[in-house]
Amino acid sequence: MANTRRDGDAAAPSGDARSAAIRDGLGVGVAVGVSGLAFGAAAVTAGLTVAQACVLSLLAFTGASQFALIGVIGGGGGLVAGSLGAVLLGGRNALYGLRLARTLDVRGARLPLTAHVVIDETTAVATAQPDKASARAGFYTTAITIYVAWNLTTLAGAVGAGRIGDPDALGLDVLGPAAFLALLWPRLTAGRTEARVALAAAAVALATTPLLPPGVPVMLAAVAVLPALLRREESA
């Protein structure tokens, strides 16, 4: 009796959870996906062609790294340092993959495609769900929505920016840093460790900017994480 009842109870919320996950995925996918408009415009402003902006969105498909690369290119920085910094920023997607591997449980032909969409937003939606089935539903809904939206709006932003006379006059140069700030905001306001790491990183980057080739100071700022790790170790 008790078992039957529990099964019956579990079935209804599970269906609800799945629809809720799909709604989450659509919302996040559209809201964040359309910011490809900002990326497309910023990329062309930084000196990339429309095709280069679109290929980045199609193949790199991870916003922070894409903004990082065009930030360095726009600042006249070295392409090697710019690419390395961008890839380093993509490192957190590897951690997301580690976390999601068991939940998604993908094998065979779907694995390479699933790997491509392991990013901030899909991870955020998947890990917010109460069970595996809705986590998967949320993950793939977010993935498809954001991939389509991000790439279409990248094209629109890139083409639109190309028709604009002076991008700086429209304040487009502030879009890159403002986008990073908005993406980082929840982390910066979440804890003192994050705020300390952020301040130290900014100080390292600005202090070394006159001394090193553009792009390198941003990579070097990763050392700002080390004191936080040491402190953790001592207290543990």
Next chain:
Amino acid sequence: MSVWIAVLATALGCYALKFAGLVAPQSVLDDPRVRRFTELVPVALLTALIAVQAFADGRSLEFDPARIAGLGAAVAALLLRAPFLVVLGIAAATTAGLRLLGA
């Protein structure tokens, strides 16, 4: 042409990391310092990038009042819990407005 190489290298590197995470042995996460490092690295790198984009032009430090005001407006919008695109719109409008006025 070399921008193309940077674009493709970035795409390849980013994809390799996503793929590696999904197929890596789960035991890597057992070390709390590995978890901690991967959590904090994006904070450090992104803040550094914001700082450089806000206060530097190539290798020289500079103070562009219109750009800094745009970022300040973005902070105000974030404090008021504005959505992502609204934050970007306010930042660009502030910077553009000030430049129009000759700042």
